[in-house]
Amino acid sequence: MAPLKRRAKDQAGREAKRAQAVGRETPRTESPVHGEPPAWAESRPDLCDALPWFRAVQGGSYHKDGFCWGYLIDADSGIRSYIDDEIVITRVGGGCTKDADGNLVLVKDQDSDGCIISSLMNSQAMKVPVGLVIGDRNTLLGRTLPHRYNVMGYFRITDIWYEKIGGRTGAKVRFEKLDLAEKSWWAGKDSPAPPSLAERDFAVRPETETCAVCVRESMKMYLDGWMCLNPSCARFWTLADENRPTADDLAFHPAFLRARHIPDAHMQPHESLVPDLLETLGEGSAAADCSTARIAWKGIVCPQCRKCISRRFWRGWKCTDEIMAPDTAAVAVTSARPACSFEKMVDMQPISLRAVVDEFELSPIKRALYFDTKYAVPLVDDHSVAPYRKLTYLLPGVGSITHFVANRAINRRTNGPDDLFRQLQLLDLGLRRYPLQQSVVPGTLTAHFAVNYQGMPYKYVVSVDSKGFDEASDEILRALGRLSWATEQAVQPDEVLPPNELLVLGYFNEMKIGYHDDGESALGPTIATLSLGARSTMSIRMKYKYYHGYSRAKKLLTDDPVLAGCRGEESRRTLRAQMAAGQLEPGQYDEQRRQLLLQTKASTGCRRAVSRTSEAPVCVRLAVHHGDLVVMHGEKLQQYYEHAVVPEGRLRFALTARHIQPAQVAAGERVRGETILQGEQVYDGR
Numbered sequence: 157m158a159p160l161k162r163r164a165k166d167q168a169g170r171e172a173k174r175a176q177a178v179g180r181e182t183p184r185t186e187s188p189v190h191g192e193p194p195a196w197a198e199s200r201p202d203l204c205d206a207l208p209w210f211r212a213v214q215g216g217s218y219h220k221d222g223f224c225w226g227y228l229i230d231a232d233s234g235i236r237s238y239i240d241d242e243i244v245i246t247r248v249g250g251g252c253t254k255d256a257d258g259n260l261v262l263v264k265d266q267d268s269d270g271c272i273i274s275s276l277m278n279s280q281a282m283k284v285p286v287g288l289v290i291g292d293r294n295t296l297l298g299r300t301l302p303h304r305y306n307v308m309g310y311f312r313i314t315d316i317w318y319e320k321i322g323g324r325t326g327a328k329v330r331f332e333k334l335d336l337a338e339k340s341w342w343a344g345k346d347s348p349a350p351p352s353l354a355e356r357d358f359a360v361r362p363e364t365e366t367c368a369v370c371v372r373e374s375m376k377m378y379l380d381g382w383m384c385l386n387p388s389c390a391r392f393w394t395l396a397d398e399n400r401p402t403a404d405d406l407a408f409h410p411a412f413l414r415a416r417h418i419p420d421a422h423m424q425p426h427e428s429l430v431p432d433l434l435e436t437l438g439e440g441s442a443a444a445d446c447s448t449a450r451i452a453w454k455g456i457v458c459p460q461c462r463k464c465i466s467r468r469f470w471r472g473w474k475c476t477d478e479i480m481a482p483d484t485a486a487v488a489v490t491s492a493r494p495a496c497s498f499e500k501m502v503d504m505q506p507i508s509l510r511a512v513v514d515e516f517e518l519s520p521i522k523r524a525l526y527f528d529t530k531y532a533v534p535l536v537d538d539h540s541v542a543p544y545r546k547l548t549y550l551l552p553g554v555g556s557i558t559h560f561v562a563n564r565a566i567n568r569r570t571n572g573p574d575d576l577f578r579q580l581q582l583l584d585l586g587l588r589r590y591p592l593q594q595s596v597v598p599g600t601l602t603a604h605f606a607v608n609y610q611g612m613p614y615k616y617v618v619s620v621d622s623k624g625f626d627e628a629s630d631e632i633l634r635a636l637g638r639l640s641w642a643t644e645q646a647v648q649p650d651e652v653l654p655p656n657e658l659l660v661l662g663y664f665n666e667m668k669i670g671y672h673d674d675g676e677s678a679l680g681p682t683i684a685t686l687s688l689g690a691r692s693t694m695s696i697r698m699k700y701k702y703y704h705g706y707s708r709a710k711k712l713l714t715d716d717p718v719l720a721g722c723r724g725e726e727s728r729r730t731l732r733a734q735m736a737a738g739q740l741e742p743g744q745y746d747e748q749r750r751q752l753l754l755q756t757k758a759s760t761g762c763r764r765a766v767s768r769t770s771e772a773p774v775c776v777r778l779a780v781h782h783g784d785l786v787v788m789h790g791e792k793l794q795q796y797y798e799h800a801v802v803p804e805g806r807l808r809f810a811l812t813a814r815h816i817q818p819a820q821v822a823a824g825e826r827v828r829g830e831t832i833l834q835g836e837q838v839y840d841g842r
């Protein structure tokens with residue numbers, strides 16, 4: 157085989173592999189495009205993180221504040237959709253569901269009350285250009301698109317109208333490219349240049365006719381004849397030739413497709429198509445100023461290869477990354493494209509505690525505590541671990557949560573929380589964001605940074621190699637000393653398993669960790685966390701299935717533990733007792749539970765009205781401050797309950813220590829886990 161031909165064959169094979177790896181059909185061997193998009197992405201979260209005009213991680217339209225800002229044209233643009241080098245005609249989303257073949261079908265009539273339609277109408281009326289993105293599942297264009305998501309350009313909305321689609325009224329929109337002077341990058345390779353502006357006939361327009369019934373004008377959009385396009389008219393979507401049974405095979409009128417609007421200097425987009433976030437963040441001290449701000453952990457468009465990249469690293473952005481979302485990683489492995497070397501690391505100057513803590517004197521002499529009776533009220537112990545205040549929340553038969561409340565003396569002590577907060581910022585801990593394991597949108601990253609020392613990969617994210625404690629700094633080991641101390645204070649002596657694993661989480665402004673549990677099989681039942689920097693709120697609630705007694709798929713629990721505070725608790729407990737006493741057959745038990753839980757509208761025995769689909773109410777809520785320690789104990793606590801943490805300031809660290817059963821760690825790795833704390837690494841509780 158001639159080398160060139162072989163290369164082409166290899167390329168086609170790679171394309172096919174790539175498509176398979178990301179779960180798509182093999183792209184048809186379509187004609188190539190003429191150029192490269194000004195920005196592109198391999199995952200939807202990357203795209204939306206980097207482009208302010210397209211923040212919609214789901215759905216085809218990004219609309220906000222009443223306007224439509226961005227639109228995605230992907231696999232299914234609906235019947236009578238159209239695309240060429242300058243025009244896009246597509247369906248308007250909303251009111252659809254997927255049929256058995258995955259095609260979107262309208263389930264209700266669309267009208268201008270819908271937020272997508274009204275946002276498009278507003279953008280048209282107020283001359284707001286809309287950014288268009290084309291996905292490589294679009295087959296209408298008939299050309300091979302270079303990336304999964306490709307930014308096309310800014311378009312104006314020229315027409316929004318209604319058609320009859322599958323017996324329903326559905327809206328359509330026509331976009332026209334704003335810049336008619338330049339050849340579109342998605343035009344066919346070697347295709348002729350577009351006519352110059354001087355050569356164009358801007359007068360071409362389809363004819364309009366007035367409906368004899370509703371007296372409204374409609375354009376003659378279809379070659380097959382004029383129709384009234386007013387959905388409230390009796391003549392809507394009816395060709396003059398009424399003998400035609402359906403209007404499904406209509407073709408657009410050439411004048412409708414050829415019509416172009418004279419460029420309008422006043423029609424300017426709100427934002428750049430490819431924004432330069434890095435330039436706005438500045439350099440040196442200016443950059444340090446906002447290094448943890450919400451805007452500083454948005455994505456950027458790589459200035460070298462134009463890929464949209466999320467901020468995965470504590471210190472900045474890297475275009476090529478060894479850990480990616482499953483679908484994007486597959487692309488990286490099989491893509492013929494050489495890896496881009498671009499990276500931008502920010503000068504992260506330490507942030508003072510003053511900048512993240514709102515309290516007048518940073519830490520209280522002794523924290524005054526108030527407990528909202530909406531949530532569990534703890535046992536308060538001011539003596540046994542003074543100077544800490546010890547708050548214990550007991551979940552009978554399940555476990556406990558112990559909150560060690562710090563104060564000024566504890567925090568200010570040399571190498572105490574105040575020092576640790578600063579020291580951790582000076583270290584290069586290797587914190588980064590990972591793709592969430594279970595996420596509706598593949599490639600979604602955690603909204604916090606993480607690094608794991610020894611042991612089990614962090615369950616909340618994809619598996620990652622952890623560092624050994626032999627690589628841990630003195631600061632990390634001192635934190636581990638505090639966490640070991642807290643574990644010993646919170647747990648009965650015969651139940652203490654010393655922590656041998658530590659997870660550091662870092663939160664910038666507006667970062668958080670959503671509801672999850674820490675119940676990995678190889679982990680002991682105790683989880684201790686040291687909190688540094690901004691205050692946070694920790695919420696604990698029963699998992700959905702234990703609260704309701706059935707899974708989200710409405711499958712009854714086989715073994716219902718009937719936890720205190722669950723929905724319909726008393727009745728569920730009675731039924732379980734009857735079943736245990738042999739008064740109910742298993743089938744009767746299930747039937748009665750089904751009636752109680754799934755067939756009644758509202759639950760009984762709850763403190764608030766709940767629907768059959770709502771999440772369990774928060775049962776324990778902790779205000780966790782700088783220097784505080786929280787210990788969760790009990791295997792069942794992780795099995796039955798879940799927790800979330802939402803910080804409030806510009807920077808927070810959470811250091812969480814757990815015990816991993818050594819048998820679960822590969823033999824060669826165990827030595828890395830030895831944690832012999834020395835000298836001041838051992839904490840004395842002061």
Ligand SMILES: O=C(O)CCC(=O)C(=O)O
Pocket residue numbers: 659661669673674685687799800801810812
């Ligand atoms: O940020 C925190 O305080 C808690 C982190 C957490 O939930 C975890 O490590 O599982």
